[in-house]
Amino acid sequence: xxxxxxxxxxxxxxxxxxxxxxxxxxxxxxxxxxxxxxxxxxxxxxxxxxxxxxxxxxxxxxxxxxxxxxxxxxxxxxxxxxxxxxxxxxxxxxxxxxxxxxxxxxxxxxxxxxxxxxxxxxxxxxxxxxxxxxxxxxxxxxxxxxxxxxxxxxxxxxxxxxxxxxxxxxxxxxxxxxxxxxxxxxxxxxxxxxxxxxxxxxxxxxxxxxxxxxxxxxxxxxxxxxxxxxxxxxxxxxxxxxxxxxxxxxxxxxxxxxxxxxxxxxxxxxxxxxxxxxxxxxxxxxxxxxxxxxxxxxxxxxxxxxxxxxxxxxxxxxxxxxxxxxxxxxxxxxxxxxxxx
Ligand code: PHE
Numbered sequence: 001x002x003x004x005x006x007x008x009x010x011x012x013x014x015x016x017x018x019x020x021x022x023x024x025x026x027x028x029x030x031x032x033x034x035x036x037x038x039x040x041x042x043x044x045x046x047x048x049x050x051x052x053x054x055x056x057x058x059x060x061x062x063x064x065x066x067x068x069x070x071x072x073x074x075x076x077x078x079x080x081x082x083x084x085x086x087x088x089x090x091x092x093x094x095x096x097x098x099x100x101x102x103x104x105x106x107x108x109x110x111x112x113x114x115x116x117x118x119x120x121x122x123x124x125x126x127x128x129x130x131x132x133x134x135x136x137x138x139x140x141x142x143x144x145x146x147x148x149x150x151x152x153x154x155x156x157x158x159x160x161x162x163x164x165x166x167x168x169x170x171x172x173x174x175x176x177x178x179x180x181x182x183x184x185x186x187x188x189x190x191x192x193x194x195x196x197x198x199x200x201x202x203x204x205x206x207x208x209x210x211x212x213x214x215x216x217x218x219x220x221x222x223x224x225x226x227x228x229x230x231x232x233x234x235x236x237x238x239x240x241x242x243x244x245x246x247x248x249x250x251x252x253x254x255x256x257x258x259x260x261x262x263x264x265x266x267x268x269x270x271x272x273x274x275x276x277x278x279x280x281x282x283x284x285x286x287x288x289x290x291x292x293x294x295x296x297x298x299x300x301x302x303x304x305x306x307x308x309x310x311x312x313x314x315x316x317x318x319x320x321x322x323x324x325x326x327x328x329x330x331x332x333x334x335x336x337x338x339x340x341x
Contacts, residue, residue: 001042001049001057008038009064016068016075025076033068109341110211110330113318114193117213120237121191124230126215129190131175133197137165139174143297144254152253157199159208168197172214173254176290176309179216180298185305187219193314204326211314216290218300218307224257224289227308231287235263238317244270246281255288255309267323275323282320285312 012032019028031037043061046054107115118128146152156170175192192214200206217226228247235245244264252258262283265276272278287310292302300307315330322341324330329337 001053002060005039005042005057005060005064008032008042009067012039012068013071016071019075019079022076022079025072025079029072033065033072039065039068106338106341108330108338109318109322109324110315112341113314113321114211114213116238117312117314117317118191118193120234121213121215124233126189126191126217129175129179129192131172131178131192131194133169133195134161135167135169135174137167139177140167140169140171143177143294144173145291145293145297146253150253159197159199170198171196171311172212173309173311175214176216176254176294177298180218180295180300183218184299185301187217188307189217189219191215202328204328207315207327207331209331210327213312213314215287215310215312216307217309218290218295218298218305220305222306222308224308227287227289227310230308231261231285231310235261235284239263239266239321245284250286250288252286252288254291254294256291258286258288261285261287261310263320266320284317284320285310287311 012028015032016028019025032039034040039061042057046058046061049057122128140158141147141150141153141156158170159168161167172192172194175194179188179190179192194211195209196212197209198206200208202208215230217230231247232245235243243266246262246264247259248262250258250260260283262281264270265273265280265282267273267275268280270280272280276282287308290307290309295302295305295307315327318324318330319327
């Protein structure tokens, strides 16, 4: 009997040696420690043995059961170690391999300048007012004091839609009328940014589409000094505290008086170079006091209210800041250009 038990133990242990995975381990457990295992059979037949053999055989059988159980635990742990080792091998990362370059995007240079303009004017109390890009002839011209025959219209030829009188705005100034009609007779301090369109031959200096930022302030006792102070401060914040600016008399049908603002050429410091075409000055915007007719068209009484307006070209300012010689780069979608900003 004892010999049979020894054989059972040896067979079980040597078969355990062959086990290679968790499933095999379960099979082994059922076969060698389960209810129908040889060991269990020996134990169940214990009663049939002669009385004096029973204790010895019983003790030995229990010893073997314990030995097999702890061998099972040991084997199970060993198998787990092997599995971990194998997955570490299989999933090994080579952290020294060069990475794939991540393509980072960035803001378009015109957008960067637009945001800078927003920030400066927001600090002065101007809110953004979004106005439409598709306009009517009335808003783009008539209400801005440019009747159908007005020669100033030649400066602003545009794209017309198939609906008569509906066109792409040539400047952000029609937004002035929209803002005034919404807020009159309350005071206004807004900027109107966005795309404008002109029917032009493409040259280094002109594009058929470009951004503008219109500024509009309406209230009581607003004077030309307010306009001058606001724009001189804007120029300093945009181009640097030491950059001088000047106002030059000009003409726009919707402002009176009208002016254009130049800043001192920061390439040559005012002595004259190719960027400023030997004048020492660079033009950055058009402006003026809102024309009484325009105020009236917007719903204000020009006897009681006054206001100023200005229109800046962000691409023009970007050109100056980065010395970009051709305005056509802005909407040409050339990565070699865009990646530089
Ligand atoms: N709308 C003018 C332009 O496009 C600029 C401007 C705006 C001038 C507001 C005066 C006042 O040239």
